[in-house]
Amino acid sequence: MYEKTYPNKRFKLTLQFLQKHINTTESILDLGVKNPFSEIMISEGYSVENTTGEDLDEDTSAIENSKVDVVTALEIFEHLLSPYEVLKSIKADKLVISVPLKLWFASAYRSKTDMRDRHYHEFEDWQLDWLLEKTGWIIKDRYKWTNPVNKLGLRPILRRFTPRYYIVYAESV
Numbered sequence: 084m085y086e087k088t089y090p091n092k093r094f095k096l097t098l099q100f101l102q103k104h105i106n107t108t109e110s111i112l113d114l115g116v117k118n119p120f121s122e123i124m125i126s127e128g129y130s131v132e133n134t135t136g137e138d139l140d141e142d143t144s145a146i147e148n149s150k151v152d153v154v155t156a157l158e159i160f161e162h163l164l165s166p167y168e169v170l171k172s173i174k175a176d177k178l179v180i181s182v183p184l185k186l187w188f189a190s191a192y193r194s195k196t197d198m199r200d201r202h203y204h205e206f207e208d209w210q211l212d213w214l215l216e217k218t219g220w221i222i223k224d225r226y227k228w229t230n231p232v233n234k235l236g237l238r239p240i241l242r243r244f245t246p247r248y249y250i251v252y253a254e255s256v
Contacts (some may be wrong), residue, residue, distance in 0.1 A: 093181075093248060094120055096228055098127065101179055104224060104252040105129070112175065114139065115159045124155075140164045141161040143172035156180040160211075161204045170218035173255075180218060182206045184227070208249050218249035220253035234254060 105111070107128040113121045117133045117183065124131045134145045138165050146154070154175045160166040160182050172176075185205040202203065204210075215222055227246035232239050 111148045111153045112151040114156045146172045153177040176255050178253045220221045222253045224252040
């Protein structure tokens, strides 16, 4: 998954945001297969279960049947065709979700070799806010950050001050 680059900054800021809002006594369903960040959450004392790779656009039963306190959807909603249905199926009262923000100077990400590693959505912050509001969530906190790269060129300069990631803590209505 992270053969060439490891997202240290994203993981650090995501963990800080999670620790600000979610207690380690609360159980978490992390949408998506077990990954390096779910391992970080476990090492920090969180009780985490993951979905098993099912297509969440087609099958939300793992979410509907889960009895957790919190759902995390970290860098997953951009891969879904219908995040609306996934959000409506969540029974937990708390949600932490992060998404890559749409960059006006770059096309949406698309792997040519892995059909599941493609971004159908790259959100603007207001779009995610609206989606959460429409599906019964109240945003309690939000944070954005940049993702600079050490390359030369116009795009790398723009990445130094254009927010790339957006994370939200929300509670159900």
